Amino acid sequence: MKQTVALGLFSGGLDSILACRVIAAQGIKVVALKFVTPFFDYDLLAKKDEYTAEVERKYGLDVELVNLSEGYLDLLRNPTHGFGKNFNPCIDCKILMLTRARELMARYNASFLVTGEVVGQRPMSQRRDTLRVIERDAGCAGILLRPLSAKLLVPTRAEQEGLVDREQLYGFSGRGRKPQMALAKALGIKDYPNAAGGCMLTDGNLGGRIEKYYAGAYTPDSQDISVDDVNLLLVGRQFLLFDKFWLVVGRDEKENDRIASYWRPGDWLFEMTTHPGPTALLRLGDAQIEGHRKEEVVNAAAGIVVSYSKKVNGEAIPAEVTVTTGRGRVSQMYKPLAGSKLQLWRIE
């Protein structure tokens, strides 16, 4: 007999682990889909094999990474269902993930989808009426099974057709975690994360930065936001000089390397040559300079770089910085910038 296949939305949190395992326990092959975007879990793309082996070892699940970046960057412009407390468009985010999962069903020959949603667990995205909206807008009516709350919801097609035994599903609701913890114990799942993973959009500071970017505060072409722009937004110390020039300064060697790797033609790169200190990138310097004195902007940016360089007797000292712009590379000495300017131009 052909084995039934289901696709599970796998955040890596306990509820998603349980949902996949509860369905797998009925002899169904579950492929766990782990969506990543620059705002959450993007680093997993660089260590795919390690991650899939870890999920298999800890939870006995097959996991596939799915990069959702492209659609996600567009989604943030104007999510139909709005934002949560910060810049997190949870309802539209779930709709996008489910839509992509539904599109992937044919590739895996899957009969239905599984999520770890629990009725009433989250104020915005897991209210009973919201669950229905998410299902409808993702085109998943009848094919989306939520094993942890299934007994409180209308039976799905998989239950009606006997692919899944509804009796072996659950009726969890609300914010309490005890039933999930007891189920984890019963299934022998021990090593699971306590809290939901780090979605940067729910973070007041980082989410705020991203929101400002979309509002056009950092570059004139925020409509063309790329994965690189987001990565640059989420690294280092951030500055907006003269209300216009977006400068990102590394805090350690790893960040310096990352920042340098985001350079593209038209950006200005600042590197310390003789004295230890940060690397910085001023995005779109060539395009933005019209109407400003280049020397003033370069002095300010290089001054910030020097301000964060290695101190001598507790003080930043003048040091050489190599500046790469569209017109070539120039190295010269720059003075540290006054602390008041640093504060004025720093973005939280």
Ligand code: SF4
């Ligand atoms: S917290 Fe982030 S990843 Fe989770 S649903 Fe909301 S926007 Fe999506």
